[in-house]
Amino acid sequence: MPPDRVTPEPPAMELPPESAGVRAVLAQLQVALHTLVAALLALTLVAAHRDGSAEPNLPAVLAAVGFAAVYVAGTVWERRRGTGRRARLGWLAAVLALWAALVVQVPEAAYLVFPLFFVALFLLGVWAGVVAVVALAVVAVVALGLHNGFTPAGVVGPAVGALVALGLAAGVRALYRESQARRQVIAELVATRSELATREREVGREAERARLAGEIHDTVAQGLASIGMLLHAAERADPDHPAIEQIRLARDVAGENLTETRRLIEALRPAxxxxxxxxxxxxxxxxxxxxxxxxxxxxxxxxxxxxxxxxxxxxxxxxxxxxxxxxxxxxxxxxxxxxxxxxxxxxxxxxxxxxxxxxxxxxxxxxxxxxxxxxxxxxxxxxxxxxxxxxxxxxxxxxxxxxxxxxx
Structure with missing residues (x-):
């Protein structure tokens, strides 16, 4: 059940949809991890019967079956329903205990430490994961030494595997941080684009309102003002004209319309x-x-x-x-x-x-x-x-x- 988690917060399996690239990388790592566990477990079972004895190494078989059952059950359960942090740590403890029992019976089981490095790093935090990897590497070296004697290959192999696991985990964490940074930049760009679009619409509306106000002021308002002045001049020029009442009425109507036009111009101005x-x-x-x-x-x-x-x-x-x-x-x-x-x-x-x-x-x-x-x-x-x-x-x-x- 190695959950796709690299750092304690946030867990990789809870990455947002925008982190699809990180999800894909972690999914591929999981497939490789499961394949490596299956291959090394098969190698362990073969090595358990290398002496050609007809009697099976029952403790080794039981430990291997238990390891495989717990590993597969936890992985399937995590994929389908998910688990909390405590459940994951409990699962890790069970897997490591079964691995330790298997190492006691078969020295080749020590090589299972390589995928277990990644399991520990995916489940634990950065520093806890480093400590766990170092401890697992020491256990593997000691197990190989007690079974076959301490050799350079028995020491260098687990040590190099631990370094590779730590380097790869650091790379995945860097990829996740880069993905988060890019997601934040994209979110900011989308927000900025939306803000700019809104502002452009507002600017366009205000520009059109100002243009209309100016056009009305320069045409209709000025025309009505001129009509009013001309009618007033006509009224003063011939107060006894037979149509003087119509002239006055036309002047009043022009004045009222000029007032309404000015109100319209004011309404088009900014609030x-x-x-x-x-x-x-x-x-x-x-x-x-x-x-x-x-x-x-x-x-x-x-x-x-x-x-x-x-x-x-x-x-x-x-x-x-x-x-x-x-x-x-x-x-x-x-x-x-x-x-x-x-x-x-x-x-x-x-x-x-x-x-x-x-x-x-x-x-x-x-x-x-x-x-x-x-x-x-x-x-x-x-x-x-x-x-x-x-x-x-x-x-x-x-x-x-x-x-x-x-x-x-």
Whole structure:
């Protein structure tokens, strides 16, 4: 019943489905182990009758039959139903006791120690397995020496077998660790891909909402505002016109529709912008980061005298959200500063942190830190995004929208 276990935790037989490679290797080792036990047991029975006596060596036969019965029964039971650690150790003790009884009768039974090395290593922990292998090797050497006299072959054979068993067990443990590491990497890649897909969908939705808000603002809203002004001008130009009531009614309808259109534009803006200015939205975003990460100090500075266009405000909020998320996720900062100002360059949004930073020249830096999406979002509105970072010295992200795009 050599269970496919290499280290105490977790047992090899309880490996997750992703460790199919390790399972296959261990299954092949088990087949080889069972075959080796059967061959050496047959050799032992043949050696028990090498003197040609008609009388069978009954104690040796009984010990061999008992060894085979316990070994096979335990193996079949383990494969079909599984057993606990105590049951496995009890099975190992029974197998070793029967082997010892067999060695007393037949010296060739000492060679069964080779598969027993692996059984002990598979069942016991690393250090307990090493101790067990050394003890079994000593027993085999002593048994061969007492039967046939101590010879170099009788000493070197078990010793080399023990070293081979220890080396192979170490290789299997290394394979298992590698399999676990790869499984963890795959799980992280799958999670990252799912997160990126979700973020891309969110970015796509927000981009489309911002685009629609901008289109409605530049077409329908502006048109209704122009219609309202023209009707107001017509009303003032000829207050006594026969259709003055219709003109006033048309102006009121245009005004109501303009109000509804503006509400629609507001609804298409990011949630943090609802009911507040851009600076207030940035404070909301920062407050959410602090609520989720109390150990980080987030400061929001600056402000604007007048509000930028809706699409630029939405882009500013999204860039701030992405920049703060990147700083928290990748930089492990203690302090983040978020600044919004208007100057000769236009609107400037700056996100600085004192985190670990990163190498901006690395080939995958933009993809790893989501900078590509931020750059596209800023560039879509005619702006530029600058990133300054150095390992161990924090990161600064600076988005600039020129004056032509930053005024409503």
């Amino acid at each position: 943090p912008l609802e009911g507040v200015t851009l600076f207030g939205a940035l404070q909301r975003v920062a407050g959410r980061v602090v609520a989720e990460n109390p150990h980080i100090d987030v400061e929001v500075r600056g402000g604007l005298d007048d509000e930028p266009p809706a699409e630029l405000a939405a882009a500013s909020v999204r860039v701030a959200q992405e920049g703060l998320a990147n700083a928290v996720r990748h930089g492990d900062p203690g302090r983040i500063a978020l600044s919004l100002t208007r100057g000769e360059e236009g609107i400037v949004l700056t996100i600085s942190d004192d985190g670990s930073g990163f190498d901006t020249s690395a080939p995958r830096a933009a993809a790893s830190f989501g900078l590509g999406g931020m750059m596209r979002r800023v560039a879509d509105l005619g702006g530029t995004l600058e990133v300054e970072s150095e390992l161990g010295r924090g990161t600064t992200v600076r988005a600039v929208w020129p004056p032509g795009r930053s005024k409503s």
